[in-house]
Structures are given as C-alpha cells and as structure tokens.
Amino acid sequence: MPRISASTISEHRARTQDRILQAVSRLSRDQGIDAISMTDVAHEAGITRTVLYNYFPDKAALLLAFTERVTNYFIEGYERDLPEHASPAERLRVFVRLQLAGLLAHPHPGPADLSAALGPDVYQRLADHVEPMQRILTGIIESGVAAGDFHAPDVAATARIILTVVGAERVPLLSGTVTPEEAEEIVCGFVLRALGA
Numbered sequence: 710m711p712r713i714s715a716s717t718i719s720e721h722r723a724r725t726q727d728r729i730l731q732a733v734s735r736l737s738r739d740q741g742i743d744a745i746s747m748t749d750v751a752h753e754a755g756i757t758r759t760v761l762y763n764y765f766p767d768k769a770a771l772l773l774a775f776t777e778r779v780t781n782y783f784i785e786g787y788e789r790d791l792p793e794h795a796s797p798a799e800r801l802r803v804f805v806r807l808q809l810a811g812l813l814a815h816p817h818p819g820p821a822d823l824s825a826a827l828g829p830d831v832y833q834r835l836a837d838h839v840e841p842m843q844r845i846l847t848g849i850i851e852s853g854v855a856a857g858d859f860h861a862p863d864v865a866a867t868a869r870i871i872l873t874v875v876g877a878e879r880v881p882l883l884s885g886t887v888t889p890e891e892a893e894e895i896v897c898g899f900v901l902r903a904l905g906a
Contacts, residue, residue, distance in 0.1 A: 725754075725760070726764055729754045733750055733775045737775075742772065747771070769831040769834065773831075773835065783807055784842070787807055791803050797850075797906075798858060798906050801849050801850075801853070801871075801897065801900065802897050804846055806889075808875045809892050843872070847865065850868060853904065859904040874900055878892040
C-alpha cells in the first residue's frame with residue numbers, strides 16, 4: 710500500500726493526479742504530446758505504472774485530462790490578460806498570444822499527424838475538450854462584427870481559418886525561426902487585415 714502523505718485520501722489522490730498531469734506537461738515540452746508513453750509519465754511522476762493506471766486507464770484518458778487542464782489554464786489566462794474594455798481587435802490579440810504560448814509550452818504535431826498518432830476517436834475527443842477556446846474565438850469575432858470592426862459573413866468558418874493561421878506558425882515557432890512576438894505580429898496582422906479591421 711503506497712504511503713499517503715496528505716491528511717485525507719481524497720487530498721492524496723488530488724495531489725497524485727496533479728503530479729501526473731505536471732509530468733505530462735514537462736514531457737510534452739521535450740517529446741511532444743503524441744510521443745509520450747504511460748511508462749514515461751509514471752517515471753516522470755515518481756510513481757509506478759500500476760498507480761498511474763489507477764488514475765488513468767489508458768493514454769487517451771490521460772491526454773483528455775491534460776487537455777482539459779490546459780484549456781482551463783488558457784481560459785484563466787485569457788480572462789486575466791484581457792484589458793478592461795478591450796476592443797475586439799485587442800481581445801483577438803490576447804487570444805492569439807495565448808494560443809502561440811500554448812504551442813510552445815505543449816508542442817504537438819499538426820491535426821492530421823496528431824489524428825494519425827492518437828486515432829480519430831481520441832483526436833475527436835481531444836478536439837471536443839478544446840471547444841471552450843473555440844467559443845471564446847467565436848465570441849470575439851461576433852463582437853467585432855456587431856461593433857462594425859470586423860467583416861465576417863460566416864463566423865464559424867472565420868474562426869476555423871484563424872486557428873489554421875495560428876497553427877501555421879507552429880513549426881517556425883518550435884524551430885526558433887520566429888519569436889513568439891514575431892509570430893503574434895504575423896498572425897494578428899494577417900487576420901486583422903482579412904477581417905477588415
């Protein structure tokens with residue numbers, strides 16, 4: 710029986726789960742999220758594979774929990790970094806900045822390669838977990854259209870295109886060809902011009 714270091718079992722479980730997800734975060738920076746194995750995570754978290762499987766029955770469950778955590782951090786960061794009374798263009802800049810920071814913090818291949826590595830079912834479940842971020846982007850575009858700042862006849866399609874433009878900076882960013890600041894200017898400059906801002 711593993712030694713419990715917290716005052717309650719539920720607190721111990723929460724701490725262990727946090728250690729596991731922190732291990733995934735560290736490993737994703739070095740290996741990329743698709744290349745992480747359950748053995749790697751157990752070793753990095755300082756637990757056995759058996760303990761890890763008690764928390765997450767497979768890699769899909771582990772990545773879903775990690776994706777949910779990253780999404781929550783993104784939303785908290787977006788709300789924290791947003792200037793009071795920010796214009797739609799300023800809100801879009803904050804969104805793009807945080808998306809690019811996420812690409813650097815948790816490298817992963819593009820959608821097609823990630824889907825191939827994880828399987829279409831797991832990839833779709835991961836995509837569903839990041840839907841709150843997409844809702845934020847859709848809201849930004851809608852507010853810009855309502856204010857007369859943006860021109861976007863199809864908001865959902867515009868959001869997909871913006872995310873694709875952000876994703877296009879993944880390789881240059883990870884290779885160090887561009888800095889996060891340069892990538893932000895490239896993406897925001899292009900997108901804001903396309904929106905007519």
